[in-house]
Amino acid sequence: MALALEGIRVLDLSRLLPGPYCSMILADLGAEVIKIEEPNWGDPTRWTPPRAKHTGIAFLMLNRNKKSVTLNLKQPQGVDVFRRLAQRADVILEGFRPGVVDQLGIGYEEIKRLNPRIIYCSLSGYGQDGPYSHRSGHDLNYIALAGALGLTADERGRPVIPATQLADLGGAMAATIAILAALLARERLGRGQYIDVALLDAALSLLPVAAASVFAGRSLPVGGRFGLNGLFPFYYVYETKDGRYLAVAPLEPKFWQNLCRALGRPDLSEKQFAQGEERRALFDELRRLFLTKSLNEWREILDRADVCCEPVLSLEEALHHPQIKYRQVVAEMPHADEGKVKLLTLPFKLSETPATIRTPAPRLGQHTETILRELGYTDKQIRDLNKAGVTKAKGGSVRHLLTKVLLKIVGE
Structure with missing residues (x-):
């Protein structure tokens, strides 16, 4: 079966939700996504509860169809491995604070010299420039600053935290669209380009109607009702006799x-x-x-x-709804460590190059040696990289102990 992005190689340096969700889409569409992970911990969602048997369920969802390579980018040998990987890559995705990849020696300008066709996408909270560019934050902060949180309210007028991460997922979608556009443009221009995605911008972009109201001179106070946000009786949620x-x-x-x-x-x-x-x-x-x-x-x-x-259904009810079952929105895949794992599929159907879930989320560093051999590293060189802590963690017992302590703190 043909895959839309077959032959496209993505190096994914991102963690948690925004970047991995973007690369999940690319992987489902057929791209070879190599997830670059720090040898000691890997992506934090690996061990963050709730977990299946051994692995965080968010990691299992977001990292199917990917390969895992462990690499310490704070060591010169790790940077050298990454640069060699970048020479054979089509896309690099990173989610560090602005300037970090340049400090590591793997920023866009450095990689562009090695591979002019590279498409380099940076996902950050506030963007690569501006007075907030180096500010720390999470989804809740971005939707608050974007005005999105202020458009929600409970009965007392207090802002309500959404049930999903709007800025993170909106930013992931924006990054995906930008990467696909850049791949298409590369076919015409013959060169890659740099992509700057801010989660703050993404959150604001999800408010076209509300923003249009403000542009037209209308005031939208925090927690206020407007348009389809509870202002009209014909667009509302009503309680029934049985409390539903x-x-x-x-x-x-x-x-x-x-x-x-x-x-x-x-x-x-x-x-x-x-x-x-x-x-x-x-x-x-x-x-x-x-x-x-x-x-x-x-x-x-x-x-x-x-x-x-x-x-208004609970998520459990929704996942068993006949329409959702008919659309095959939920897939099931065997996992060597976790047994059968249920996953959400992509929300679109392609008639000729359908998205597929082909492999489960990888173990930490599962593909490191295979990828290194593809780059021309000998068995001795691979062993030396392992011993030096470039591709394998040192002090694994300490890591295991710290993981157990952290899991106890967060309640598992």
């Missing part, structure tokens, strides 16, 4: 009219865009109506009425 919830979204007038008829209140059809007190009264009436029946009763009624309405 319905996501009701009859945005178009025809669907709103269908809803009003299904509720036995056709007289409400003219009040879809009611303002002020009339809107508050409409909210109150809809809340009252939805509390008169259970979730399943409403589903049966509204499914027949052709209304944009779905139940």
Whole structure:
């Protein structure tokens, strides 16, 4: 079976979520992704709970289809190995703070001299330049600064932390798109290029409608309601008699009219865009109506009425939903250490070059010796690199002890 990115080699220096999610997409599409990991610990998601049997479940999800090479980039021999790898690579992905790769001697300008066709993508919190470029942060910080967190609120008006990492995943998607665009451009230009992705920028890019409202002169206070963020009764979440919830979204007038008829209140059809007190009264009436029946009763009624309405499911319920099962969104793969592992597939279907999950997440350093031999290293040279701590950890027992202590601290 043909794979869209077959023949493309990616060196992935990133850890945790944003970079690995980007390279996961590239790997599923057929790229050879070589995950460069520090010999002592590797990617922290390897040991961060919750875990399957031995490995963090996030690592298993994000690192399928990848190869693992352990390399100490603080040693000159490690830098030399990386440079030799870079000469044969198409893409480099890194997630360090700005300037770190230059200090290590593996920054874009250095690698570009060795391989002018390299596509070098840097993922950072605030970007490679600007007054915040060297500031530390995580997803929550980025969505706060981008104004995204301020657009959510609970009943008391307090910002609500989203259930997923918007900036991290938005940045990963942006990096993926940029890398694919750069690969296509390379076919025309004959050379690679540098990509600067800021997770802050990515978070802001996910707010086109809200930003357009601000550009138009509208004020959006922290925790305030606007547009499709809880301002309108026809785009809202309502509680049912049994304590469950319905996501009701009859945005178009025809669907709103269908809803009003299904509720036995056709007289409400003219009040879809009611303002002020009339809107508050409409909210109150809809809340009252939805509390008169259970979730399943409403589903049966509204499914027949052709209304944009779905139940609010738990993730466990969603993963067993017949539509999600039919779309094969969940895949299962055997893993040598973990048994059968369930994974989410990519959210699109390609008719000629489908994305596939071919191999499970690798053990730490599983492919180091194989890759070194491909680069021309002899068995003696490989042993010397191991002894010098370039490709293998020193003091493994200490590492094991520290891991156990950390796991106890975080509650596993």
